[in-house]
Every structure is written in structure tokens, then in C-alpha cells.
Amino acid sequence: MPSATSAPSAAAKTSTSGPSGEEIVMQMTMGHVQSAAIHIAAKLGIADLLANGPRLVGELAKKTSVNEDALYRVLRALASNGVFTESAPRTFALTPAAECLRKDQRGSLRDFALFLTNPLHYKIWPELMHSVKTGETLAERVLGKPIFEYFASEPEEGALFHSAMTNFSEVVIAAALKAYDFSGIGTLVDVAGGHGMVLTAVLQKYPAMKGILCDLAEVIPGAQQRIRSLGLEKRCRAEVADFFKSVPAGGDAYIMKHIIHDWNDQQCTTILRNCLHALTAAGKKKGKVLLLESVISADNAPHFAKWLDLEMLVFPGGRERTEKEFAALFEGAGFKLTRVVPTESPLCVIEAMVG
Numbered sequence: 001m002p003s004a005t006s007a008p009s010a011a012a013k014t015s016t017s018g019p020s021g022e023e024i025v026m027q028m029t030m031g032h033v034q035s036a037a038i039h040i041a042a043k044l045g046i047a048d049l050l051a052n053g054p055r056l057v058g059e060l061a062k063k064t065s066v067n068e069d070a071l072y073r074v075l076r077a078l079a080s081n082g083v084f085t086e087s088a089p090r091t092f093a094l095t096p097a098a099e100c101l102r103k104d105q106r107g108s109l110r111d112f113a114l115f116l117t118n119p120l121h122y123k124i125w126p127e128l129m130h131s132v133k134t135g136e137t138l139a140e141r142v143l144g145k146p147i148f149e150y151f152a153s154e155p156e157e158g159a160l161f162h163s164a165m166t167n168f169s170e171v172v173i174a175a176a177l178k179a180y181d182f183s184g185i186g187t188l189v190d191v192a193g194g195h196g197m198v199l200t201a202v203l204q205k206y207p208a209m210k211g212i213l214c215d216l217a218e219v220i221p222g223a224q225q226r227i228r229s230l231g232l233e234k235r236c237r238a239e240v241a242d243f244f245k246s247v248p249a250g251g252d253a254y255i256m257k258h259i260i261h262d263w264n265d266q267q268c269t270t271i272l273r274n275c276l277h278a279l280t281a282a283g284k285k286k287g288k289v290l291l292l293e294s295v296i297s298a299d300n301a302p303h304f305a306k307w308l309d310l311e312m313l314v315f316p317g318g319r320e321r322t323e324k325e326f327a328a329l330f331e332g333a334g335f336k337l338t339r340v341v342p343t344e345s346p347l348c349v350i351e352a353m354v355g
Contacts, residue, residue, distance in 0.1 A: 032122075034081065037074050038101075039117035041083070042110050046075070047094060047101035050084075054093035107171050115164035116311075120157060124314055131314050138314040147315045152218055162194055162222065169197035169257055172292055175345035177205055180290075182253075185209055189251035191243050191275065192259045195222040198292070199255070200230050212248050214241035243271050249278045257292035258347070261308075262318040265329060272333030279354055288338075289330075291350040294320050295340055304346045326350055 019027070041047065044064040049055060057075060061068035072090060079086050083101075087093040094102075100109040127138045139147035151158035182188070182202055186209065190199035193213040203211050213223050213236065223238040239248050244267070247254065254275040260268050272289065279287035294305030309320040321329070327337040335352035342348050 035117045037078050038083065038113055040074055041078060042101050042113045042117070045103065046084070047098050048103055050092060050094045050098070051102060054087045054091050057090045057092060060092070107174070109167060109171065111160070111163040111167035115160050118160060128314060137317040162219065165258070166195050166197045169194065172257060172345045172347050173198045173201040175343035176292055176347070176349050177201065179343040180341050180349040182206055182209070185253045187212065187251045189214065189248055189254045189278070191247050191254055191256045191271070193223065194219060196226045196238070198257045199236065200226060200232055203232055203236055204230065209235070211236035212251060213238045214243070214248050216240065216242070243274060245274070247274050247278050249281050251278060251287070253288045253290055254278070255290040255292070260291055260329070261293055261312055261320055262316040264317055264319070268329050269333050272329065272335060276334045276354065285354060287354050289335055289352045291326070292347045293350055294346055295326070295348045295350070296320050296322050298322065
């Protein structure tokens with residue numbers, strides 16, 4: 001650990017030119033600790049306990065059956081990064097960042113945060129050097145099987161993953177619906193649509209539209225439950241499909257949220273060509289594909305996707321892409337990139353038309 005004499009001085013911290021190089025490096029080396037602290041706060045439901053106003057840490061510790069001093073130190077550290085605030089001595093309150101950890105709050109990222117900070121990641125990331133040396137994923141090396149096979153074989157991990165994706169989808173689709181006009185689409189097919197957060201949100205806003213959701217067999221029951229719960233069963237159905245083999249025909253547009261980033265270029269081309277085949281087989285000469293994905297810029301601007309790209313490297317073997325890389329993918333699959341629509345979320349709506 002850094003000694004008192006090696007740490008940046010108090011004077012350095014008051015610099016108006018931003019954090020020093022030493023401060024940046026020291027902060028980043030503690031990233032795993034920040035991740036663990038977020039996990040604790042989310043797991044204990046601290047944000048939910050603060051929904052009605054500030055509370056003493058002693059009350060929070062009693063409610064969650066944890067050690068008061070240890071919890072105080074975790075929350076104090078999180079507050080230094082803007083997650084919670086110590087509004088009075090040993091008393092904590094919500095901040096906009098902490099609001100995102102409330103379980104039932106609209107726009108909640110609690111399940112998403114729990115997945116990205118869960119113990120599984122601590123098994124994977126210590127082996128990063130292997131990926132850097134070889135370009136290979138780490139799931140098979142550490143877990144003994146590809147990551148999606150692992151999720152299918154481990155119900156708890158799989159459920160956490162799907163909850164996280166539904167959680168993130170709620171944030172993403174709300175932003176996409178504000179930024180992109182889906183009107184004119186008769187039937188929208190959600191490829192690998194999970195439990196249907198994206199598709200059902202679009203259908204709710206566009207009552208004349210019909211929908212088809214396809215995914216693997218173990219995912220479909222969750223999607224069917226959501227479709228029924230929203231009273232959309234007359235306009236929407238869920239089908240089992242392997243997008244490497246085929247996707248359901250009959251769509252005017254095919255949408256995928258955070259699917260293409262999971263796979264390498266060759267695999268992505270296969271998925272996109274299957275969408276093209278489904279469109280052309282139905283005679284849809286003006287059909288389109290819509291991707292909800294991050295678009296990486298070529299500059300040094302900070303963006304969540306630049307870190308998520310490393311997650312893609314070590315878990316499924318995919319990648320985040322630039323606009324030029326998306327254009328090349330589409331061209332190789334028989335589509336033409338027509339526009340990229342930024343949204344208020346980290347993801348853009350990327351539109352491509354047939355040929």
C-alpha cells in the first residue's frame with residue numbers, strides 16, 4: 001500500500017488543472033475495490049433504504065445485519081466518488097448516481113451493476129494477460145466452457161445475466177424511443193431479444209405494430225411471461241431460434257440490442273446474412289436492420305464502451321466497433337449503413353437497409 005510520504009500532497013489535490021498523473025493512476029489501481037464496494041451497496045439494497053431520506057449508518061447496518069463500522073467505511077468511500085453523500089456525520093443520503101442502484105426505480109441499473117461486479121468477474125480478470133498475449137477469450141480457460149454455455153449450465157449466474165440485460169435494456173430502449181422513429185414498421189423481429197424488454201417497449205408505443213421475439217429455448221419462457229403480463233400476446237409471439245442458423249421470417253425490420261458486440265466479424269456476418277435471408281425470402285426489398293450498440297470514437301474521449309470492449313475480449317470474444325467497422329460489417333452481409341442516431345444512453349440506434 002502507498003505510504004503517507006508517497007501519496008500525493010494535499011496541495012496537489014487543490015490544483016485547478018485537474019487530477020495529477022499520480023492521482024489518476026492511483027485511482028485506477030483501486031478500480032477493483034470500487035467495483036466491490038458498489039456490489040456491496042447494491043446487494044444490501046442501501047439505496048432503497050435511503051429512498052425516504054437520509055439515515056444514520058447505524059440504522060442501515062441494523063437493517064442489513066452487517067458491521068456498522070465496516071459499512072460506514074464502504075459508504076464513505078463510495079460517497080467520495082459521488083455514489084451517496086455523507087450529508088451529516090455518519091449519515092448518508094442518495095445522489096443521482098445512488099438513485100440508479102434503487103431496485104424498483106425507473107432507469108435502475110442495480111441488476112446490471114450486480115452482474116458486472118459479481119464474483120465471476122474476479123475469477124476472469126486476473127487472467128487478462130492470456131487474452132493480451134493470444135487474443136483468445138478467457139471463459140473457456142477459466143470456466144471450462146464458452147460463456148453463454150456457462151450461463152445456460154449455471155441457473156443462478158444465467159438468471160443474474162438475463163436480469164442485468166433486461167435492466168440495461170430498460171434504460172437503452174427508453175432513450176432509443178426518444179431518438180428514433182419506429183413508425184412504418186409492420187412487424188418488428190427482436191433477434192436474441194431476451195425477456196423482451198426492448199420489443200415490448202416498442203410495441204407499447206406503436207400500437208399498430210406486431211412483434212416476433214426469438215431466442216434460445218431456456219430464455220423463451222421469461223419472454224412469454226413478459227408478453228402476457230403486458231397483454232401483448234395478440235400482437236407478439238416468442239419463438240425458439242439459433243441466429244447462427246436462421247431467424248424468423250415475416251419481419252419488416254430486425255432489431256438487436258447489444259448482440260453484435262458479442263461476436264467476431266465472421267460470426268456477425270452470419271447473423272446479419274440470416275436477417276437478410278429472412279427479409280428477402282419474404283420479398284422485403286426495403287427491409288432494415290436496427291442495432292442498439294455503442295459506437296466508439298477514434299479520439300481519447302472517455303466512454304463506457306472502451307472498457308466494455310475489454311469485457312467482450314475476455315468473455316464472448318466480440319468487440320465494440322467504430323462507425324466504419326459497422327459499415328464494413330453491413331456491406332459484407334448485403335446491407336448498407338444508412339445512419340447512426342445517438343441517444344441519451346451509451347448506445348446508438350444504427351440503421352442499415354437491404355443492399
